[in-house]
Amino acid sequence: MASYKMSIVWVCSAVLLIGWVLTQDQAHDWSTSEISQSCDWTCMLFTLQWPGSFCLNIDKENICKIPQNVQEWTIHGLWPQKAHNCCRCWPIFQSHLQDLEPELSQLWPSFIKTRSNFTFWKEEWFKHGTCAGCAEIMSSPFLYFKTVLKLRLLFDIDNALTNAGIKPSCNVSYKYDDLHGALEPLLGDNFVLQCVKDEKEREAWLQLKIKVSKNGTLGCQMGEDLNSSRDRNTSYGYPCPTNATISYFPINYEHPKQPCT
Numbered sequence: 001m002a003s004y005k006m007s008i009v010w011v012c013s014a015v016l017l018i019g020w021v022l023t024q025d026q027a028h029d030w031s032t033s034e035i036s037q038s039c040d041w042t043c044m045l046f047t048l049q050w051p052g053s054f055c056l057n058i059d060k061e062n063i064c065k066i067p068q069n070v071q072e073w074t075i076h077g078l079w080p081q082k083a084h085n086c087c088r089c090w091p092i093f094q095s096h097l098q099d100l101e102p103e104l105s106q107l108w109p110s111f112i113k114t115r116s117n118f119t120f121w122k123e124e125w126f127k128h129g130t131c132a133g134c135a136e137i138m139s140s141p142f143l144y145f146k147t148v149l150k151l152r153l154l155f156d157i158d159n160a161l162t163n164a165g166i167k168p169s170c171n172v173s174y175k176y177d178d179l180h181g182a183l184e185p186l187l188g189d190n191f192v193l194q195c196v197k198d199e200k201e202r203e204a205w206l207q208l209k210i211k212v213s214k215n216g217t218l219g220c221q222m223g224e225d226l227n228s229s230r231d232r233n234t235s236y237g238y239p240c241p242t243n244a245t246i247s248y249f250p251i252n253y254e255h256p257k258q259p260c261t
Contacts, residue, residue, distance in 0.1 A: 039134035040083065041131065042081075044081065044212045045078070045079045045081060046212045047079065048076060049208075050208075051066045051251045052251040053198075053247075055111065057206065064113070064256045065112070066251055073158055073208070074109060076236070077128055088126055088130070097141065100145050104117065108121065150216075155187065157183065157208060161182050161183070164182030166179065168251070170260035173202075179193060179246060190210060190219045192208075194206050195240035205247065207237050
């Protein structure tokens with residue numbers, strides 16, 4: 001009887017082991033397939049946004065907020081090109097970003113009252129970070145966000161503009177060539193300025209898109225012109241016209257949608 005029971009236990013254990021091995025093989029095959037699809041990209045856009053103009057593009061009047069501690073260009077995201085929403089099953093939790101949260105809150109805040117900082121970061125992770133995760137330097141939520149923060153410190157946009165005498169103002173506007181020329185020593189020709197119109201139809205500088213390679217270095221051959229018409233009239237702005245004067249509005253914490261009222 002004891003021998004019979006031992007045989008039953010052995011058979012059950014063998015069945016469970018075989019099932020576990022088959023499951024692992026299937027999971028491995030699925031992961032490899034997913035990774036090969038999500039890694040079919042070579043270039044990224046590191047996108048910064050200017051808080052002084054961000055709310056101009058928000059339809060609702062009172063949904064926008066600019067935290068008082070935000071005084072510089074902030075991060076919108078790091079986006080692998082031609083790859084989106086690669087793996088919704090790759091979770092991110094607030095604990096993953098605990099050590100980075102002070103810097104993220106300062107440099108990558110949400111400007112929407114109904115969207116917390118972590119919700120913003122979570123959206124960016126699922127849409128873009130999971131695609132970037134196949135690169136070793138971004139192979140986890142922590143490493144992805146750490147890489148983005150390093151890029152923000154590397155590309156010191158605020159200092160470059162200040163050194164060129166370009167400061168936020170309600171009374172002074174700038175030529176496109178002046179803005180572009182101020183950033184060329186830092187970024188070369190690897191960027192595009194994006195604008196949005198305010199209620200007075202003035203061109204306002206909203207975003208800066210910087211071309212970055214898969215290994216996190218500046219520059220990448222994207223195979224398309226960021227100033228092309230296909231990139232115009234998006235919800236987050238369009239390439240600034242080269243023949244117009246461009247406003248660089250200051251941050252208005254009390255009336256972020258009307259920075260120069």
